Each structure stands twice: as C-alpha cells, then as structure tokens.
Amino acid sequence: MTDVRYDPKEIEPRWQKVWEDEQTWHVENGEATDRDKSYVLVMLPYPSGEPHIGHLKVYSVGDAVAHFHRRNGLRVLNPMGYDAFGLPAENHAIKTGQHPRVSTDEAIIEFRKAFREWGVSIDWSREFGTHEPRYYRWTQWIFLALYERGLAYRKEAAVKWCPNDQTVLANEQVIDGRCERCGWEVEVKQLEQWFFRITDYADRLLDDLDTIEWPEHVKTMQRNWIGRSEGAEVIFRCDELAIDYPVFTTRPDTLFGATFFVMAPEHPDVLRLAEGTEHEEEVRAYVNRALNETAEERGDVDKEKTGVPLGRTVTNPVNGEQIPMFVADYVLMEYGTGAVMAVPAHDQRDYEFAVKFGLPIQQVVAPASGEMPEGEAFVEHSADERLVNSGDFTGLSAAEGKDAIVSWLDRQGKGHQTVQYRLRDWLLSRQRYWGCPIPIVHCPACGLVPVPEEDLPVILPDVEDYAPKGRSPLAAAEDWVNVACPSCGGAAKRETDTMDTFVDSSWYFLRYCDPVNEEAAWSQDAVHEWMPVDQYIGGVEHAILHLMYARFFVKALKDLGHLEVDEPFAKLFTQGMITKDGAKMSKSRGNVVSPADIVASHGADTARCYILFIGPPDQGADWSDEGVEGVHRFLARLWRLSATAAAGEGSAGDQPETTHGFGEELVRKSHWAIEKVTNDMTGRFAFNTAIAAVMELTNTASKAFNEMGNPDPQALRFALATANSLLFPFAPHAAADGYHLLTGRRVWEEPWPAADLAYLVSDTIEVVIQVNGKVRDRVQAPADASAEDLKALAHAAPNARAHVDGREVVKEIVVPGKLVNIVVR
RNA sequence: GCCCGGGUGGCGGAAUGGUAGACGCUCGGCCCUCAAAAGGCCGUGUCCUUCGGGGCGUGUGGGUUCGAGUCCCACCCCGGGUACCA
Numbered sequence: 001m002t003d004v005r006y007d008p009k010e011i012e013p014r015w016q017k018v019w020e021d022e023q024t025w026h027v028e029n030g031e032a033t034d035r036d037k038s039y040v041l042v043m044l045p046y047p048s049g050e051p052h053i054g055h056l057k058v059y060s061v062g063d064a065v066a067h068f069h070r071r072n073g074l075r076v077l078n079p080m081g082y083d084a085f086g087l088p089a090e091n092h093a094i095k096t097g098q099h100p101r102v103s104t105d106e107a108i109i110e111f112r113k114a115f116r117e118w119g120v121s122i123d124w125s126r127e128f129g130t131h132e133p134r135y136y137r138w139t140q141w142i143f144l145a146l147y148e149r150g151l152a153y154r155k156e157a158a159v160k161w162c163p164n165d166q167t168v169l170a171n172e173q174v175i176d177g178r179c180e181r182c183g184w185e186v187e188v189k190q191l192e193q194w195f196f197r198i199t200d201y202a203d204r205l206l207d208d209l210d211t212i213e214w215p216e217h218v219k220t221m222q223r224n225w226i227g228r229s230e231g232a233e234v235i236f237r238c239d240e241l242a243i244d245y246p247v248f249t250t251r252p253d254t255l256f257g258a259t260f261f262v263m264a265p266e267h268p269d270v271l272r273l274a275e276g277t278e279h280e281e282e283v284r285a286y287v288n289r290a291l292n293e294t295a296e297e298r299g300d301v302d303k304e305k306t307g308v309p310l311g312r313t314v315t316n317p318v319n320g321e322q323i324p325m326f327v328a329d330y331v332l333m334e335y336g337t338g339a340v341m342a343v344p345a346h347d348q349r350d351y352e353f354a355v356k357f358g359l360p361i362q363q364v365v366a367p368a369s370g371e372m373p374e375g376e377a378f379v380e381h382s383a384d385e386r387l388v389n390s391g392d393f394t395g396l397s398a399a400e401g402k403d404a405i406v407s408w409l410d411r412q413g414k415g416h417q418t419v420q421y422r423l424r425d426w427l428l429s430r431q432r433y434w435g436c437p438i439p440i441v442h443c444p445a446c447g448l449v450p451v452p453e454e455d456l457p458v459i460l461p462d463v464e465d466y467a468p469k470g471r472s473p474l475a476a477a478e479d480w481v482n483v484a485c486p487s488c489g490g491a492a493k494r495e496t497d498t499m500d501t502f503v504d505s506s507w508y509f510l511r512y513c514d515p516v517n518e519e520a521a522w523s524q525d526a527v528h529e530w531m532p533v534d535q536y537i538g539g540v541e542h543a544i545l546h547l548m549y550a551r552f553f554v555k556a557l558k559d560l561g562h563l564e565v566d567e568p569f570a571k572l573f574t575q576g577m578i579t580k581d582g583a584k585m586s587k588s589r590g591n592v593v594s595p596a597d598i599v600a601s602h603g604a605d606t607a608r609c610y611i612l613f614i615g616p617p618d619q620g621a622d623w624s625d626e627g628v629e630g631v632h633r634f635l636a637r638l639w640r641l642s643a644t645a646a647a648g649e650g651s652a653g654d655q656p657e658t659t660h661g662f663g664e665e666l667v668r669k670s671h672w673a674i675e676k677v678t679n680d681m682t683g684r685f686a687f688n689t690a691i692a693a694v695m696e697l698t699n700t701a702s703k704a705f706n707e708m709g710n711p712d713p714q715a716l717r718f719a720l721a722t723a724n725s726l727l728f729p730f731a732p733h734a735a736a737d738g739y740h741l742l743t744g745r746r747v748w749e750e751p752w753p754a755a756d757l758a759y760l761v762s763d764t765i766e767v768v769i770q771v772n773g774k775v776r777d778r779v780q781a782p783a784d785a786s787a788e789d790l791k792a793l794a795h796a797a798p799n800a801r802a803h804v805d806g807r808e809v810v811k812e813i814v815v816p817g818k819l820v821n822i823v824v825r
Numbered sequence: 826g827c828c829c830g831g832g833u834g835g836c837g838g839a840a841u842g843g844u845a846g847a848c849g850c851u852c853g854g855c856c857c858u859c860a861a862a863a864g865g866c867c868g869u870g871u872c873c874u875u876c877g878g879g880g881c882g883u884g885u886g887g888g889u890u891c892g893a894g895u896c897c898c899a900c901c902c903c904g905g906g907u908a909c910c911a
Contacts (some may be wrong), residue, residue, distance in 0.1 A: 810891085
C-alpha cells in the first residue's frame with residue numbers, strides 16, 4: 001500500500017479535462033425529459049484580483065448541492081458570471097490610468113481559471129460579465145421598461161453624497177452615516193437624481209417574505225428595513241399663517257396628550273415660521289448648526305435634547321388647544337412628514353424634551369395598575385390601558401381609542417388612517433464612469449426622451465480621465481454626449497450618469513436562463529423552465545441590498561408581463577465568514593489564506609473538503625492549517641485504499657451477495673453512511689457531519705484491510721466504492737478517480753446510492769442500564785427483546801445490581817431498543 | 826436600548842428529552858525503518874481509585890422530568906443586525 005501515492009496534481013487536471021472536453025455540466029434548454037429541474041445559484045462574484053477563501057467556501061457549498069441534486073435525478077442549472085461593473089476597478093483606473101475594462105477582464109480570467117481548478121461543475125456555455133454590451137443592452141432595456149411604467153423617475157431630493165467617491169448613494173448603501181464602500185462620512189445634498197419606485201412594492205416585498213424559505217434572521221432584517229408602521233395622519237393647523245401641517249403618528253390614541261409640536265431642522269417651513277418672531281435669529285442659528293452636524297453627532301440617542309421655539313402655535317384638532325411649535329434635531333426630515341405631535345406623557349423622546357423645556361406633560365393613557373412610572377414616559381398601549389382626560393373618548397381602551405379617534409378625525413376632515421414605511425425609493429444614478437449608461441436623452445424641446453429600443457445598447461464610451469469631479473466622467477466624452485433627440489431630431493444631450501451596479505445584479509439570474517438570446521432579455525419559455533432559483537447561496541451581507549433589489553425587479557417585471565414568478569429565490573442559504581486566528585482575513589493583518597496556495601500544496605479536493613468539514617457552513621469558522629492536513633490525510637487514505645483494493649481481488653464495486661468475516665460489518669457500515677450522508681444533505685447543509693460519516697466508513701474499510709487481513713475483498717470494494725460515491729459532491733476529482741479505479745464507471749453518471757434499511761438494524765443491540773438516571777451498565781440484548789426481558793437483563797447486570805441491591809425499586813422505565821432506567825429509593 | 830444567533834474537552838466541532846464529547850486536529854506511547862518521512866496500532870474531559878469502579882462535568886442560578894447540552898423561568902458573557910422611524 002505504500003507504493004501507490006495520492007497525487008492530486010495528476011488526478012485533478014485529468015478529470016477536469018474530461019468534464020471540459022465532454023461539457024459534462026452543460027444543460028440544454030427545452031430538453032424533452034421527465035426529470036424535474038433544479039436551479040442552484042451562488043451569488044455573482046465581483047471579479048477583483050483573485051478569488052479569496054470566501055469564494056472557495058461558497059462555491060464548495062453550491063457545488064455540493066448541485067452534484068447532490070444531479071445524482072438524485074434532477075436537471076441542474078449551475079451557471080457562472082461576473083458582476084463586472086463597479087468602483088474598485090474604476091478607482092484602480094484613476095490611480096493607474098489603465099482602463100477598468102482591462103483590469104476587470106484580467107480578474108475575470110483569474111476567477112475563471114480558479115473555478116476550473118476547483119472543479120466546480122459549471123455550465124460554462126452560459127457565462128457572461130455584466131459589463132459586456134450584450135448583457136447591459138438588456139439592463140438598459142429593463143430600465144426603459146420600468147421608466148415607461150413610471151417605476152423609474154427623476155426627482156430632486158435630499159440625497160446622500162459620498163465626498164470621497166464623488167457620487168450619490170442609495171439609502172441602503174449608507175451604514176452609520178458612512179459610505180458602505182469607502183467609509184467616508186456622507187453628506188446630504190439637494191440634487192435631481194434617478195430613482196426606482198421600490199416603495200410601490202413595500203407591502204408585497206413584506207408580505208411575500210412569508211412565501212419563501214429563507215433564514216428567519218434575513219427575513220427579519222428585510223422586515224425591519226421596510227419598516228411598515230400603521231398609524232394615522234393628523235392635521236395640525238397653524239392659524240396665524242393659515243397652513244396645515246400633517247404629522248404621522250402610530251399613537252392617535254394619545255392625541256389629547258399632545259402639548260407641543262416639533263419640526264425637523266430641515267423642514268422647509270421652519271425659517272418662514274420663525275420669521276418676524278422674537279426667536280427668528282435663534283432659530284436660524286440652531287438650524288445652521290444642526291445642518292452642519294454629522295450624522296454621527298446628531299444621531300446619538302443619549303445626547304441631551306436640544307431645540308428652539310418657533311414663536312408660533314398650531315391647533316390640536318381634537319380639543320382646539322393652541323400648542324407651541326419648536327424646531328428640534330430629534331425629529332428627522334426623512335421619516336413621515338418631518339414634523340411630529342409631541343406627547344410627552346407617552347413618548348420617551350418627547351418626555352425628555354418637555355422636561356428640559358418645562359413643557360406641560362398631560363397624561364391621557366392610564367396604566368392597568370393605576371401607577372404612572374416615575375421620571376419616564378408611559379408607553380404601553382395594550383387592551384389593558386384606558387384613556388383618561390380624552391374628552392368623549394375617556395374610558396375607552398387604548399386600542400379602541402385609537403380607532404375611535406381616527407374615525408372622528410376622518411369625519412372632521414382632520415386626519416385619516418395611513419401606513420408609513422421606512423423604505424425609501426432606490427436612488428440608482430451614480431456620477432461615475434464604470435457602470436451601465438442610463439439610456440435617456442435630455443432634449444431642450446422634448447424633455448426626457450428614452451433611447452429607442454433598436455438603438456440599444458447605449459455603449460459606454462472610452463474616456464481620457466476617470467477621475468470624478470462631482471459630475472460623471474462621461475460628461476467629458478463630448479462626441480458621445482451630444483446626440484440628436486430621438487423624438488424631434490434636434491440637438492440634445494445624453495444622460496451622463498451611470499447605474500448603480502446593484503441594478504446589474506438584480507436580474508442576472510434571469511439572463512442565465514437564456515444567456516445568448518439576441519432578440520430579447522430572455523424568452524418566456526426559458527424563464528418558465530428554470531425560474532425561480534431553487535437554491536440561492538451567498539453572504540449575509542447582501543441580506544438587504546441585493547436581495548431586496550432583486551425581489552423588487554422580479555415583482556416589477558412580473559407586473560410588466562415578462563415573468564410568471566413573484567419571487568426570484570425560493571430558498572436561501574447564507575454562509576458564515578472564514579476567519580484566521582480569530583480575525584477577518586485582511587492584507588493589513590497579514591493573515592490571508594489564499595485558496596490558490598492551498599490548491600497548489602494540497603489540491604482542490606482537500607481545500608473544498610476542509611472548508612466544508614470545518615463546521616456548519618452557515619456559521620463562521622476559523623481556518624487551521626493543521627485541520628487541512630487532517631482532511632488531506634483522509635483523502636489520501638481513501639484514495640490509496642481504493643487504488644490498492646482495485647488492483648486486488650474482486651470485481652467492480654457492487655455489493656457482494658454473501659459476505660465473509662468482517663464483510664458483513666463493511667456492508668452494514670456502508671449502508672449506515674449512505675443513510676447518514678443522504679439525511680445530512682436533504683433539507684440541511686450538514687456537510688461537516690456528512691464528511692465525518694464518510695471518514696467513519698473509510699476507517700472501517702481501513703480496519704478491514706490493515707487489521708483483519710482483508711477477509712472479504714468484494715465487501716471492501718463495495719465499501720470503498722460507496723465511500724467515493726458519497727464523497728463525490730465534496731471532493732469530486734479524488735472521488736471520481738477512486739470510483740473509476742474500483743468500478744470502471746463514472747461516479748457522476750451513477751444515481752445517488754440508496755440505503756438498504758435492512759442493514760441498519762442488527763440482531764443484537766446494546767442496552768444501557770441506568771439506576772436513577774445514571775449509566776451503570778451496558779448489556780447485549782436481542783433487538784426484539786420485550787420490555788419484561790429487558791427489565792430482567794437490567795436486574796441481572798452485575799454493576800447495575802450493585803447499585804440496586806438493598807434498595808427499594810420504585811419504578812422501571814424501559815425505552816425499547818435503547819435503555820432501562822431503574823429508579824430506587 | 827431593541828431584534829436575531831451562539832456559549833459543550835487543549836482546539837474545530839457531534840449529539841429526534843434517553844450512553845455527552847461522533848469525526849478531525851493537537852499531544853503522548855508503540856510498530857515498521859539503519860534512520861527519517863510516509864504509513865499502521867493504542868491512548869488522550871477532569872479528579873479519585875484497592876484498576877472492579879467511583880465523584881464531578883455542556884456559561885450562572887432555579888424549575889419541569891424516571892432521565893435535561895436539549896424544554897421552562899431569571900441572569901451573565903460573546904458575535905451579528907439595527908437604532909431619536911414619531
């Protein structure tokens with residue numbers, strides 16, 4: 001056995017060549033077949049440099065699923081492409097002057113090479129990059145389809161601006177007041193920009209979460225992001241200026257407790273209201289200061305409340321009281337109407353403000369206990385609390401009061417029930433170069449004119465200078481910008497902003513269904529055949545951004561008649577991050593593990609198996625070089641045993657009709673492993689325990705060979721063929737090779753093995769004997785022993801007897817096939 | 826603060842309310858070898874032991890149960906998300 005060595009450097013390229021030459025993983029659309037489909041998709045990679053360890057992990061998971069589905073008789077679509085537009089390549093271009101297309105295409109070559117070396121079972125005929133005109137032509141087509149439906153529109157709004165990247169950002173791309181990409185503090189600017197009307201879909205995006213099998217925490221994150229809250233809009237009138245100010249509140253039941261009124265510093269009317277009052281100067285100063293504060297400074301909840309009176313009052317619509325108006329930075333312009341009714345008795349923020357400014361605190365909801373909390377607002381409002389000091393509504397429960405007050409307001413024309421969302425429309429335009437051009441022409445005569453479909457794609461032109469200057473670098477490409485208006489033929493200019501790259505990745509899974517179609521983005525037949533994605537796999541960092549945008553696109557495209565599905569991804573799996581020495585891998589820490597190095601030193605199978613063996617894939621894990629060695633030893637051992645057994649007695653790898661010596665145990669263990677691996681991969685992603693089961697089977701085979709002198713060569717061959725067959729989804733090259741050596745057949749053409757349950761039950765079983773719940777003995781018993789027999793065995797067991805003798809037996813619990821528990825006093 | 830995860834040997838991790846620690850790593854001993862590498866075999870939670878066994882052990886404290894890592898209550902710690910959203 002020492003003369004054959006496991007050599008992944010020889011094995012892996014040999015099988016990769018077979019799969020490539022024969023296009024083994026290619027699937028054809030419209031194949032006449034009775035097999036069900038399975039669309040297994042890993043999130044589109046952004047090609048930059050070389051693939052990192054996270055890519056290795058996610059493709060190891062995806063490929064295991066794809067192989068498992070194939071061998072269970074499904075037609076599997078497992079495509080690959082690249083999210084090729086984006087800022088890193090553009091920033092690189094600014095630094096080096098090299099066209100981002102060049103560095104991007106170089107990175108794509110590296111990625112493609114790595115995926116081939118890893119032996120990932122991809123249908124390469126469907127490959128594309130989102131930066132290719134043949135792809136983004138259809139990105140533009142979708143944009144226009146949405147534009148025509150009013151789902152893409154331009155408006156001036158307060159938008160987030162990253163001063164470093166010199167571009168606007170979507171709300172979702174601002175984390176803690178900082179740019180998601182570069183970490184710079186974002187500014188707010190008033191600009192005209194392009195938006196997608198994702199808010200129209202807020203309710204469907206929320207409700208349909210119930211129809212998809214996603215991790216609960218991802219759904220929760222989306223629910224929170226959408227932030228639906230039911231409440232009422234209530235109109236407070238400023239009589240002096242004769243202006244109505246609507247506010248949104250989730251607590252109309254507390255309306256009688258509104259003792260003042262607060263506006264956000266950004267509210268357009270603030271300065272106008274204060275004009276001519278004694279507070280004018282103070283308000284001006286306060287607003288200026290607030291607007292210059294960073295999001296971080298302003299956003300601190302623990303900060304003491306600040307604000308200034310406006311010197312005006314509004315009328316509380318339920319009781320006609322005149323209540324004073326304030327400007328304060330705890331009110332946000334982005335949410336609701338930018339103004340709130342303040343109910344200090346029942347809102348903690350209003351309470352703090354009222355205490356600081358000595359404003360009245362009027363209790364209108366009484367706790368069931370009768371006791372108001374000291375020094376804080378009382379915020380409960382269940383059916384147990386009653387309204388007090390609330391005019392005709394006094395005595396109602398808080399819940400009833402809510403409805404009654406809203407109905408009353410509605411009748412008076414002073415308010416109505418409404419729903420408010422945290423979700424904002426998706427700002428999609430970017431003042432950057434390396435992205436998909438927005439196919440719109442600005443004509444002085446006709447306004448916004450869509451580029452006609454037959455003129456698509458609008459090709460991204462080459463420019464001299466990629467550096468951002470607060471407007472898109474495309475503006476400098478004058479030959480390109482100046483264009484005849486498609487409508488009137490007059491002189492006009494192209495839109496020079498490009499699209500957020502999340503637009504590109506919001507529909508790529510549709511294009512995979514029909515990747516070379518030149519007539520349409522996809523054919524109805526193709527998307528009908530493959531959509532939805534059955535299993536989507538990727539990082540949890542996309543829980544909101546990509547996963548929300550893609551869902552929106554699919555719903556909008558369905559409404560436009562281009563799709564039949566409501567949701568793009570029926571099941572989602574999110575993998576955890578791989579760390580090294582307990583920390584995120586990064587160049588600055590110097591703790592980066594390169595997949596290329598591991599593949600070079602140990603082979604792709606070792607790398608893939610290790611990363612799956614390390615622990616449950618949805619959790620994070622720390623990389624250990626010693627662990628890699630262990631997995632490599634296991635693969636080497638299995639392969640060596642397979643090669644040795646293949647050269648020895650027996651034939652193929654079929655199960656023997658009769659067994660000899662240890663052979664029975666080998667067959668039994670084989671079926672045990674089939675059952676275990678199948679269960680671990682059905683509806684679960686328990687690859688770590690699946691691989692452990694194959695290790696156990698291999699250990700049993702090794703024992704038969706090394707210790708028992710191989711008493712049953714045919715059973716050994718069967719066990720080893722089974723081990724290779726089960727290992728194939730994780731270590732495809734080594735398993736294909738071992739299986740082929742043993743059987744002469746191709747493991748991927750074999751159906752997934754079926755466990756013969758008859759082998760999972762044995763004639764005798766070990767029964768645990770407990771006394772008072774503590775294990776005291778173990779005895780062998782016939783599998784079909786009766787409860788009475790088991791009790792007798794328990795009492796006969798010597799060590800159990802030692803703990804029972806001389807004491808009173810109170811109770812005996814028998815779990816058939818498992819244990820007997822004797823309870824004594 | 827709120828919402829999710831998670832806390833099990835020296836380490837990564839296994840365990841439908843029924844033998845805690847599968848599998849792997851590490852470490853130790855032995856075999857093979859002139860020697861080493863590779864490979865093979867055995868041991869490896871902890872303390873006590875007359876070597877038969879016994880005590881203690883799954884973040885902490887309670888509870889349910891014949892029996893709890895697993896279920897319930899309270900709390901502590903770690904990771905992630907989110908946060909003046911009216």
